[in-house]
Amino acid sequence: MMKKKLRSGEKVNWPITILLILGCLTVFFPLYMTIVIAFKQPSEMTNDIMGALGLPKSWRFSNFAEAMRVTDFWNSLANSLLLTVVTVVIAIVLHGIASYAIGRSMAKSKAYNFIYLYIVSGMFVPFAILMMPLIKQTAQLGIANRFGVIVLYVVFYMPINLMLYTGYLKNIPLALEEAARVDGATTWKTYWSIIFPVMKPMHATVAVLTAMAVWNDVMTPLVIMSGTGKNTLPLAQLNFQTQFGTNYNLAFASYLLALLPILLFYLFCQKHIINGVVNGAVK
Amino acid sequence: MKNGKMKNDRQRTFMLITIPVVVLFFFFNTFPLLRGVYYSFTNFKGYGSYEIVGLRNYIDLFSDGRVGNSYLFTVKYAVVCTVIVNVVSLLLALGLNSRIKGKTVLRGIYFIPNILGGLVVGYIFSFFFTYILPYVGQALGIEAISSSMLSRESTAWFAIVLVGAWQSIAMNTIIYISGLQTVPEDVYEAGSIDGATGWRKFKSLTFPLIIPFFSINMVLCMKNFLMVFDQIMALTKGGPSQSTESISYLIYQNGINGGQFGFQSANAVVFFVVIVTISVLQLRFTGKKEEQL
Numbered sequence: 001m002m003k004k005k006l007r008s009g010e011k012v013n014w015p016i017t018i019l020l021i022l023g024c025l026t027v028f029f030p031l032y033m034t035i036v037i038a039f040k041q042p043s044e045m046t047n048d049i050m051g052a053l054g055l056p057k058s059w060r061f062s063n064f065a066e067a068m069r070v071t072d073f074w075n076s077l078a079n080s081l082l083l084t085v086v087t088v089v090i091a092i093v094l095h096g097i098a099s100y101a102i103g104r105s106m107a108k109s110k111a112y113n114f115i116y117l118y119i120v121s122g123m124f125v126p127f128a129i130l131m132m133p134l135i136k137q138t139a140q141l142g143i144a145n146r147f148g149v150i151v152l153y154v155v156f157y158m159p160i161n162l163m164l165y166t167g168y169l170k171n172i173p174l175a176l177e178e179a180a181r182v183d184g185a186t187t188w189k190t191y192w193s194i195i196f197p198v199m200k201p202m203h204a205t206v207a208v209l210t211a212m213a214v215w216n217d218v219m220t221p222l223v224i225m226s227g228t229g230k231n232t233l234p235l236a237q238l239n240f241q242t243q244f245g246t247n248y249n250l251a252f253a254s255y256l257l258a259l260l261p262i263l264l265f266y267l268f269c270q271k272h273i274i275n276g277v278v279n280g281a282v283k
Numbered sequence: 284m285k286n287g288k289m290k291n292d293r294q295r296t297f298m299l300i301t302i303p304v305v306v307l308f309f310f311f312n313t314f315p316l317l318r319g320v321y322y323s324f325t326n327f328k329g330y331g332s333y334e335i336v337g338l339r340n341y342i343d344l345f346s347d348g349r350v351g352n353s354y355l356f357t358v359k360y361a362v363v364c365t366v367i368v369n370v371v372s373l374l375l376a377l378g379l380n381s382r383i384k385g386k387t388v389l390r391g392i393y394f395i396p397n398i399l400g401g402l403v404v405g406y407i408f409s410f411f412f413t414y415i416l417p418y419v420g421q422a423l424g425i426e427a428i429s430s431s432m433l434s435r436e437s438t439a440w441f442a443i444v445l446v447g448a449w450q451s452i453a454m455n456t457i458i459y460i461s462g463l464q465t466v467p468e469d470v471y472e473a474g475s476i477d478g479a480t481g482w483r484k485f486k487s488l489t490f491p492l493i494i495p496f497f498s499i500n501m502v503l504c505m506k507n508f509l510m511v512f513d514q515i516m517a518l519t520k521g522g523p524s525q526s527t528e529s530i531s532y533l534i535y536q537n538g539i540n541g542g543q544f545g546f547q548s549a550n551a552v553v554f555f556v557v558i559v560t561i562s563v564l565q566l567r568f569t570g571k572k573e574e575q576l
Contacts, residue, residue, distance in 0.1 A: 133318035234403060263395075281454070
């Protein structure tokens with residue numbers, strides 16, 4: 001008690017606090033630049049530095065309307081959401097139960113041990129080597145589209161998610177499910193009614209990590225669904241880059257639109273996101 | 284009897300779950316990997332007919348200047364980025380873990396770059412390097428930045444390092460913070476009795492205790508930076524004069540659009556081996572260090 005009081009009475013380290021607050025400028029400056037340029041008209045972009053960095057004369061949204069039209073914003077947003085949400089749901093359902101089956105069998109079975117190592121080592125396979133064969137493969141199967149991209153995500157994030165889930169399962173005592181078994185519940189039922197709810201913190205981590213990876217990924221949709229004419233948010237930026245020309249205001253309005261959903265999401269779920277990331281990395 | 288039946292149900296269920304998952308994984312990961320290895324022995328252009336050419340692609344790889352350059356650039360980029368990111372992240376984590384005001388808010392702010400997509404961030408920084416920084420450079424009379432960093436071979440790679448670091452520092456800082464939080468307070472108390480302060484305290488007390496987190500960060504950094512793609516795509520597209528082509532970018536560019544499907548498959552196989560080797564070496568090296576402690 002005494003100790004605690006003493007500690008809270010200790011002085012705030014102001015020099016470091018001030019340094020850290022100043023350091024935030026490195027984070028805010030690019031965002032500030034993006035916002036002010038996005039609201040300006042091309043005529044305001046004079047050659048000196050204030051032309052780019054000064055505040056806009058009026059805060060008009062016309063650039064955003066134009067950017068939405070040029071980059072087909074709503075469709076791109078819908079595609080990004082679709083890919084992210086479906087992948088996350090499948091990851092939680094499929095990777096969760098697969099980890100249960102593999103993780104619970106590993107102790108006794110060499111075969112399952114091998115399967116675990118086999119899948120987890122997939123983490124070291126760079127996309128660059130799979131990219132070209134996968135273009136052929138998805139085309140041959142007729143899934144060079146959003147569906148194919150989701151299937152690939154489910155496979156690509158399987159190693160890391162399997163590792164996370166099995167790591168978490170090790171700390172869940174077997175006794176928990178044995179009790180259900182004595183009551184005559186099937187394994188399937190036991191998983192959904194007992195194990196799945198207990199793994200909730202790991203579901204959150206898996207959801208955050210998978211969602212962020214999918215949401216920001218450029219390469220997979222770029223090489224797999226380029227023929228469909230459909231875009232994700234990042235892909236739209238890439239594909240419409242030439243249409244912005246030298247109209248930086250339009251370009252930056254579009255960049256801001258592309259960043260906004262995840263920024264808003266972060267604003268509301270910051271704690272979950274940071275916790276999820278830490279859990280994922282440290283495990 | 285009942286128990287045995289239950290056990291069977293358990294094993295059967297596990298098998299019924301595992302088999303399709305393994306098949307799925309094999310079909311979209313191992314199979315294309317094997318196919319990539321196969322193509323690496325052919326002169327396939329990506330279309331039309333092709334022949335097996337044996338080790339030709341691999342021999343050609345080592346005499347191909349463009350491939351060599353991409354390896355030099357990628358390794359240089361990854362090493363410099365890893366060093367910068369880890370030094371800055373560690374300092375930032377020490378700061379954010381000390382007795383400061385507004386800890387939670389500050390931590391939240393410093394994490395923002397990590398959630399943003401690399402491509403769009405690249406575009407934003409591209410403008411910054413082309414129009415803002417040269418203005419500052421001219422005003423201050425700093426030669427190196429008074430024209431666009433991206434348009435000169437000597438500086439373009441470093442501009443990409445800066446953007447890569449800007450995004451990754453966030454992630455590594457958070458990992459270091461969680462490392463620092465595992466250091467028990469009484470270690471410091473014991474240390475301060477012995478008169479350990481500042482650098483000595485960090486070197487002999489704090490750092491040894493967070494080595495596991497240091498190794499996570501090293502492995503994460505190296506692997507991610509070696510696969511750099513988005514930033515290249517947004518900032519330089521490999522230029523000027525192919526000086527910033529990363530391995531992934533070159534494989535994408537020439538393998539898919541340049542008719543070098545077979546040749547770039549060989550490149551990808553070598554790249555895969557390099558990544559596995561580096562990761563294994565790092566894990567071994569840091570694993571040993573942890574054991575020693």
